[in-house]
Amino acid sequence: MHSLGILGVGELTEKVVIGLRRSGFEGPILLSPRNAQRAALLAQEHGCQVLPSNQAVVDQADLVILGVRPHSLAELADELHLRPGQRLVSLAAGVNLAQLSTAFPGALCVRAMLSYAAQYNQSTVVVCPPDALTTQYLGPLGKLVVLHGEPEFELATVAACMNGWFYFLLHDLQQWLMDKGLPAAEARALVLGNLQDCVASAGQQPAYTLKALGQAIATPGTFTADGLAVLMHQPVSATWGAACEVVLDGLLTRSGQAEG
Numbered sequence: 730m731h732s733l734g735i736l737g738v739g740e741l742t743e744k745v746v747i748g749l750r751r752s753g754f755e756g757p758i759l760l761s762p763r764n765a766q767r768a769a770l771l772a773q774e775h776g777c778q779v780l781p782s783n784q785a786v787v788d789q790a791d792l793v794i795l796g797v798r799p800h801s802l803a804e805l806a807d808e809l810h811l812r813p814g815q816r817l818v819s820l821a822a823g824v825n826l827a828q829l830s831t832a833f834p835g836a837l838c839v840r841a842m843l844s845y846a847a848q849y850n851q852s853t854v855v856v857c858p859p860d861a862l863t864t865q866y867l868g869p870l871g872k873l874v875v876l877h878g879e880p881e882f883e884l885a886t887v888a889a890c891m892n893g894w895f896y897f898l899l900h901d902l903q904q905w906l907m908d909k910g911l912p913a914a915e916a917r918a919l920v921l922g923n924l925q926d927c928v929a930s931a932g933q934q935p936a937y938t939l940k941a942l943g944q945a946i947a948t949p950g951t952f953t954a955d956g957l958a959v960l961m962h963q964p965v966s967a968t969w970g971a972a973c974e975v976v977l978d979g980l981l982t983r984s985g986q987a988e989g
Contacts, residue, residue, distance in 0.1 A: 730754075730755065730756035731756060731791035731792055731862070731866070732756055732757040732758075732759060732789060732790050732791050732792075733749070733754075733756065733757070733758050733759065733790060733791070733792050733793075733794065733866065734758075734759040734760075734761075734786040734787060734789065734790025734792070734793045734794065735758065735759065735760050735761060735786070735793075735794045735796055736761045736783055736786060736787075736793060736794070736795050736796060736797060736805065736809075737761060737763070737764075737795065737796035737797035737798075737801075737805075738760050738761060738763065738764045738767050738768045738771065738796070739764065739767070739796055739797075740845070741796060741820060741843065741845065741847075742794060742796035742820070743767060743771060743848075744843075744845045744846075744847045744848035744852075745794065745796075745843065745847050745848075745867075745870065746758055746760075746771050746775055746777060747775060747847075747848040748847040748848050748849070748850050748852070748869070748870040748871075749866070749869075749870070750775045750776070751848070751849070751850055752850055752869035752870065753869075754866065754869070757778060757789075757790075758771075758775070758776070758777040758778070759777070759778050759780050759785075759786045759789055759790050760772065760777050760778065760779045760780065760786070761779075761780065761782075761783045761786050762779055762780065762781060762782065762783075763783075765779075783805065783808060783809055784808065784809055784810070787809055787810070787811055787812075787815070790815075791815075791816070792815075792816040792818060792862060792863070792866065793811070793815065793816065793817050793818065793836075794818045794820065794841075795817055795818065795819040795820060795821060796820050796821075797821065798821065799821045799822065799823060799824050799983060802821060802824060802828075802832060803832065806832035806833055809833065811833050811835060811836040812835070812836075813835040813836075814835070814836075814837050815835075815836050815837065816836070816837050816839065816860070816862055816863065817829065817833055817836040817837065817838050817839070818839045818840075818841050818863050818867070819838065819839070819840050819841070820841055820842070820843070822842070822886050822980065822983075823883075823886070823979065823980040823981075823982075823983030823984050824840075824983070824984060825840075825879055825984040825985070826838050826840065826858075826879060828984065828985070837860070839856060839857070839858065839860045839863045840856070840857045840879070840882055841854065841855065841856050841857075841863065841867055842854075842855040842882070842885055842886055842889050843855075843867070843870060843871070844871075844889060844892050846871060847870040847871060850869060850870055850871055851871050851872075852870050852871035852872075853871055853872050853874060853888075853889070853892075854867050854868060854870050854871045854872065854873045854874065855874045855875075855876060855882065855885045855886075855889070856873065856874070856875050856876070857875070857876040857877070857878070857879060857881070857882040857885075858876075858877055858878075859875045859877065879984075883977060883980045883981060883984070884977070886976070886980055887973050887976045887977050887980070890972075890973075890976050891973075894969075894972065899920050899921070899924065902920045903916045903917050903920045904916075906919065906920070930942065943957075
């Protein structure tokens with residue numbers, strides 16, 4: 730069983746550790762010393778080992794997960810030396826493979842994208858390019874999506890941002906029910922339950938487009954259709970699309986792929 734090292738013990742990598750242990754991974758998980766309080770808690774509760782330096786993590790790990798923020802990448806790269814062919818799985822959004830290879834010469838670089846649901850083994854796990862060792866260990870954290878090209882990966886990153894946006898939409902729907910007198914717990918259960926119903930139904934019917942599934946429910950004369958007419962008259966899709974464009978432009982600019 731391989732040893733896994735984590736550079737940058739933050740919110741997301743904490744969730745990765747929890748999910749790895751939940752999935753049954755019993756191998757060594759080696760943590761960098763920064764963010765000492767969080768690292769110590771993971772060591773205590775999930776059998777990890779906190780090492781004295783980032784280089785010590787690299788020296789002892791077979792696969793290194795890079796969880797630092799993009800603006801910290803250059804500083805980290807200056808202090809590290811990875812072995813030729815050593816796996817480096819980067820969670821840094823907008824940092825492309827060429828930039829990773831330049832920063833960490835000789836490493837076998839892979840990009841990955843996960844959500845906080847990794848702690849429950851329910852995350853969408855995006856990996857680019859395909860790599861058997863990476864998918865072996867990250868795959869159990871949720872539903873695996875393997876992409877061959879970085880343009881597709883950047884779009885997957887935009888989709889990952891949607892994960893965060895959905896919370897605000899769901900909050901607004903819950904709040905409306907509460908304003909009408911429904912208790913918070915029941916309002917939350919109804920909103921989340923209906924969302925789960927939608928996801929479950931769509932997941933079981935891949936041959937149908939999402940629009941077609943919605944149209945099958947919002948048939949003329951139904952209350953669903955009445956509400957949909959209001960939404961279509963005041964479309965929010967343009968706003969969502971604009972948000973996606975802003976994120977994609979930022980990702981491409983950071984990775985140096987933007988035109989001009």
